[in-house]
Amino acid sequence: MRVTDYELFAVPPRWLFLKLTTSDGTVGWGEPILEGRTETVRAAVAELVEDFVLGGDPAEIERHWQRCYRGGHYRGGPVLMSAIAGIDQALWDIKGRQFGAPVYELLGGRARDRVRVYQWVGGEQPAEVAADAERAAAAGYSVVKMMLSARSHERDREKLVRTGRERLRAVREAVGDEVDVAVDCRGRISKSKVTRLASAIEEFEPLFLEEPVLPEQNESLASIAPEIDIPVATGQRLYSRWEFTGLLENDAVGIVQPDISHAGGISEVRKIAAMAEAHDVSLAPKSPVGPISLAACLQVDFCTPNAVLQEQNLDVHETTDNELLRYLANPSALAAEGGFLEPPDGPGLGVEIDEAYVRDQAEKEVRWQTPLWYNEDGSVAEW
Numbered sequence: 001m002r003v004t005d006y007e008l009f010a011v012p013p014r015w016l017f018l019k020l021t022t023s024d025g026t027v028g029w030g031e032p033i034l035e036g037r038t039e040t041v042r043a044a045v046a047e048l049v050e051d052f053v054l055g056g057d058p059a060e061i062e063r064h065w066q067r068c069y070r071g072g073h074y075r076g077g078p079v080l081m082s083a084i085a086g087i088d089q090a091l092w093d094i095k096g097r098q099f100g101a102p103v104y105e106l107l108g109g110r111a112r113d114r115v116r117v118y119q120w121v122g123g124e125q126p127a128e129v130a131a132d133a134e135r136a137a138a139a140g141y142s143v144v145k146m147m148l149s150a151r152s153h154e155r156d157r158e159k160l161v162r163t164g165r166e167r168l169r170a171v172r173e174a175v176g177d178e179v180d181v182a183v184d185c186r187g188r189i190s191k192s193k194v195t196r197l198a199s200a201i202e203e204f205e206p207l208f209l210e211e212p213v214l215p216e217q218n219e220s221l222a223s224i225a226p227e228i229d230i231p232v233a234t235g236q237r238l239y240s241r242w243e244f245t246g247l248l249e250n251d252a253v254g255i256v257q258p259d260i261s262h263a264g265g266i267s268e269v270r271k272i273a274a275m276a277e278a279h280d281v282s283l284a285p286k287s288p289v290g291p292i293s294l295a296a297c298l299q300v301d302f303c304t305p306n307a308v309l310q311e312q313n314l315d316v317h318e319t320t321d322n323e324l325l326r327y328l329a330n331p332s333a334l335a336a337e338g339g340f341l342e343p344p345d346g347p348g349l350g351v352e353i354d355e356a357y358v359r360d361q362a363e364k365e366v367r368w369q370t371p372l373w374y375n376e377d378g379s380v381a382e383w
Contacts, residue, residue, distance in 0.1 A: 001026070001098075003058050006049045010038050011327065011361040014368035015290040017353070018045060020090040022058050028093035029353050031261050031292035032086020034078050036370040044083035053087060059098070061091045065267050081239035081264050088265025089296045089349065096348030103266065103299035103348060114340040115301045117310045118143035118182065124150045126170035133171045137179045142339035143207065143309065145182040146171055148189065148197075157193045164189075165200045172204040180207040182233075187214035188382050191224065198228035208233040208255055214382070221252035231255055236286045239263050241271050248279040255308070259286035260300065261293045269300050277306040284309040291328050295349040298334075302343040310341065327361070329354045 005021040016033040034041045052067040068084045069075055096103045104110060119141040121132040133144045148164040164183065171181050183206045189197055194212045208231040213220055215237040225232050231254030238244055239262055247253045256276045258269045273283045283306050285297040294312050301307040314324045314334065325331035329352040333344045344350025373381040 001058060002055055003049075003053050004055075006046075006054070008042050008045060009358050009362040010042065010366040011358060012364055012366055013324075014038070014366065016041060016045075016086070017290070017292060017327075017358060018086045018090050019353075019355075020049075020053070020058070020087075020094060022094060026058075026094050026097050028058070028090035028095075028097065028348065029292050029351075030086035030089030030091075030093065030265070031290050031296070032083050032089075033261050033289050033293070034082040035289065036368060037079065038366060038368070040079055041082050041086075044079050045086060048083050048087060053091075058091050058094045061088065061095065061267060064088075064091060065264070069264075076240055076242075078237075078239055078262055081268075082262045085261050085263065085265035085268070088267050089260070089292065092266050092296070092299070093348035100347050102302075102344060102346065102350050103296075104303040104343060107266075107270065107299070107303040110302050110343060111305045111307070112302060114342050115298070115307060115310050116143055116339055117141070117312050117336055117341050118145050118180075119315070120144070120313055121146050121171070122150070126167045129167050130170040130174035133179070133181070134174045137175045139315075140337065140339050141179070143180045143182065144171070144175070145184055145210070145311075148183055148185045157190050158196075160189050161193060161197045161200050164197060165204075168201050168204045168206065177205075181205075182207040182210060184210040185212045186382065187211050187217075189213075191217050191220045194224050195227045198230050202229050206230055210234065210257070211236065218247060218252070219250075221247065222250035225252050225254075233257055233284065235259075235272075236262070236288075240268060241275055244272050244275060248275055248281060251279070253281060255282045255284050257284050257286045257311075259288075259293075260296045261287070261289055266296055266300055270304065273300065273304045273306060277304075282306050282308045284311065287311050288313050290314075291325055291331075291334060291351060292349065292353070294334060295344060295351040298341060298344060299349060326357055327354055328352060 002023045007019045009017045018030040020028045048068045092103045119136040121144045123129040191213045210233045233255035235257040287294045287297045
């Protein structure tokens with residue numbers, strides 16, 4: 001059996017799907033997306049598949065991964081690793097279908113029966129965030145995540161601290177102690193203010209503090225983490241096991257968050273998870289994109305001992321008339337209950353793609369760009 005063909009589909013709202021086909025007609029799907037750089041990643045996927053995958057045995061996933069990664073003198077980075085991620089997902093999907101088993105069964109079998117998922121909540125004002133959190137809790141989510149601030153173009157970092165405290169207080173009062181609340185900083189606050197922020201919000205017991213500094217400043221977490229009483233989570237903008245090494249060796253993080261569509265796919269995230277387990281660090285894979293990415297994450301979650309939480313933005317507590325799940329012929333495979341997802345029992349990634357719908361949506365123009373924000377003085381701000 002050989003990989004004989006591939007197709008790429010850019011679809012709304014901002015996703016890129018890869019279809020790999022083998023000589024015996026088996027099809028595997030992956031999601032090699034880098035939000036805001038769809039055409040760039042599309043070109044990278046095409047190069048890698050044509051140079052290293054077409055004509056090869058799809059069962060040799062690790063060899064394909066190594067060829068794609070080491071086949072060029074310049075390696076790593078978000079574009080290349082996102083391209084590899086989607087290829088890797090599709091190859092695992094093919095392998096699972098060949099064996100008639102979910103990928104997690106091929107990776108050692110279940111380590112758990114269900115995994116907690118969380119829902120993003122937001123709004124401009126604290127009351128709006130609190131109302132959104134109440135809706136999520138009523139839908140069944142036991143974990144919500146909120147942004148430190150609605151917007152980042154604020155040069156007064158002390159004001160950002162006050163704003164974050166007001167928003168978290170409102171959410172905690174709305175949902176009580178039964179719902180965990182995580183706080184995402186997205187690197188918007190300067191590293192000199194992180195300990196001040198943590199001190200200001202500790203009484204509301206956030207589940208974790210995500211990206212308290214920009215990834216370019218991760219070395220500072222080694223000195224910040226011991227000074228705060230909130231677990232630090234980071235890793236969405238790290239793309240390989242080598243980039244996680246320093247964080248783990250320096251005890252700078254409590255939860256690693258590799259993105260399965262950016263950090264080399266299932267194969268690489270499994271290795272990152274094993275490294276984290278050896279350092280007594282938990283895994284919470286990122287999946288802020290589409291249903292193929294989430295399905296790939298679940299395959300890792302269910303065979304990984306230190307996986308504790310799964311991100312999603314597909315509103316998986318409501319699968320009926322859910323536009324974001326229309327790409328699936330079996331949306332119930334990603335249906336949550338009581339704030340948890342159960343393991344998909346279908347072969348491969350466990351989801352069936354509605355290819356006719358994908359092709360129809362791919363006719364639309366998809367040109368999503370990361371919002372560009374400015375400070376009041378006109379300088380460019382963090383999104």
